[in-house]
Amino acid sequence: MRAVLDAFGRALASQFSGRMLLLSVLPCLLSVALWAALLYVGFQPLVDAVQVLFAEHGAYAASAGMLAMFGMGVLKTVVVPLVAMLLLLPLMIFTALLFMGLAAMPAIGRHVAARQASRLGPLEKKAGGSLAGSLATSLGALAIFVVLWLISLPLYLLPPLFVVAQVLLWGWLTARVMAYDALAEFASVDERRVLLRQHRKALLAIGMVSGVAGALPGLAWIGGALISVLLFPVLAIVSIWLYVVIFIFTGLWFQHYLLTALHVLRSAAEQGERLDASGPGQGRSPLPN
Numbered sequence: 001m002r003a004v005l006d007a008f009g010r011a012l013a014s015q016f017s018g019r020m021l022l023l024s025v026l027p028c029l030l031s032v033a034l035w036a037a038l039l040y041v042g043f044q045p046l047v048d049a050v051q052v053l054f055a056e057h058g059a060y061a062a063s064a065g066m067l068a069m070f071g072m073g074v075l076k077t078v079v080v081p082l083v084a085m086l087l088l089l090p091l092m093i094f095t096a097l098l099f100m101g102l103a104a105m106p107a108i109g110r111h112v113a114a115r116q117a118s119r120l121g122p123l124e125k126k127a128g129g130s131l132a133g134s135l136a137t138s139l140g141a142l143a144i145f146v147v148l149w150l151i152s153l154p155l156y157l158l159p160p161l162f163v164v165a166q167v168l169l170w171g172w173l174t175a176r177v178m179a180y181d182a183l184a185e186f187a188s189v190d191e192r193r194v195l196l197r198q199h200r201k202a203l204l205a206i207g208m209v210s211g212v213a214g215a216l217p218g219l220a221w222i223g224g225a226l227i228s229v230l231l232f233p234v235l236a237i238v239s240i241w242l243y244v245v246i247f248i249f250t251g252l253w254f255q256h257y258l259l260t261a262l263h264v265l266r267s268a269a270e271q272g273e274r275l276d277a278s279g280p281g282q283g284r285s286p287l288p289n
Contacts, residue, residue: 004202007257014111014256015249023107024248027099028241034095035236039088047084054080066157083153090149092236094142096243097177101134104244105181105251112255113186120263128192129184141176145169170211174247175203178254187262195261206257210250217242 014020053059063079113123148169155162183192196203217239 001202003260004205004257007206007253007260010112010115010256011249011252014115014252019111020108020248020252023104024241024244026103027096027247028244030099030103031092031096031240031244032237035092035240039236043084043088046087047081050084050087051080086153087150090142090146092240093243094138094145096240097173097247098135098138100244100247100251101138101177101181102131104248105255106185108248108251108255109182109185109259112252112259116256116259116263120260123186123259123263123266125186126188126191127185128188128190129180134181134184137180138177141173145173167208167211171204171208173207174210174250174254175207178207178251179203179258182251182254182258183262186259191262191265195258195265199258199261202257203254206250206253210246210253213246213249217246 054063116123152162152165152169155165179196180192183195187195
């Protein structure tokens with residue numbers, strides 16, 4: 001836990017540097033440009049498709065009855081565009097995460113490695129990950145995330161359960177994607193596997209804490225959209241930028257934690273090699289904790 005908190009403090013200090021704040025600009029612009037084009041072309045057809053599905057399956061009456069049960073009957077007039085927005089949200093999250101990984105994570109890795117070099121020594125880059133591996137990991141995580149997201153949609157009517165579901169989803173997603181990207185340039189394949197196995201609980205904890213922050217832009221977006229669907233484009237842009245900023249902080253947190261863990265792993269391995277090289281009868285001492 002001490003290592004997790006130490007990495008949190010270092011990530012927080014790095015987050016507010018001018019360089020890290022500037023890193024949020026490019027992924028945000030890429031995401032906004034992509035989604036501006038997609039929403040201009042596809043949002044109304046998506047709303048129409050959802051409307052057809054509602055009409056064909058009697059979902060209007062069912063949703064109106066459910067909303068009335070929770071004292072939110074007034075929302076029945078915006079339920080179709082709201083469902084359309086909810087369907088788009090995980091894809092928006094993923095594109096922000098993907099662009100952040102491609103545009104920001106290499107710079108985050110160099111930034112953290114340089115900071116740690118003066119404290120722990122330089123770290124050899126073994127490049128056990130790749131762009132293809134990062135994309136495969138992200139796409140696989142997206143497929144699972146989208147399924148779980150769709151299953152969790154009814155929990156919007158039960159805010160406490162919805163928040164718990166979001167924290168768990170974000171915890172898993174960020175731990176899955178960020179851990180790979182944080183180690184891709186520095187760790188070998190075997191080192192990455194060892195670290196992910198040894199630090200599974202700590203990585204999930206970092207992801208879940210980040211998940212609490214990650215749920216906030218979506219809640220703000222949906223809440224504002226309930227007031228006026230016309231606010232959707234503005235809220236989408238603000239939400240994307242907030243997601244990118246949160247992803248950058250999360251990337252810094254994972255990077256600080258995992259590079260420190262990689263230093264410890266290699267130091268232990270080097271110590272073990274020196275002890276083995278000393279041969280029997282040389283008085284081996286236990287490895288440091």
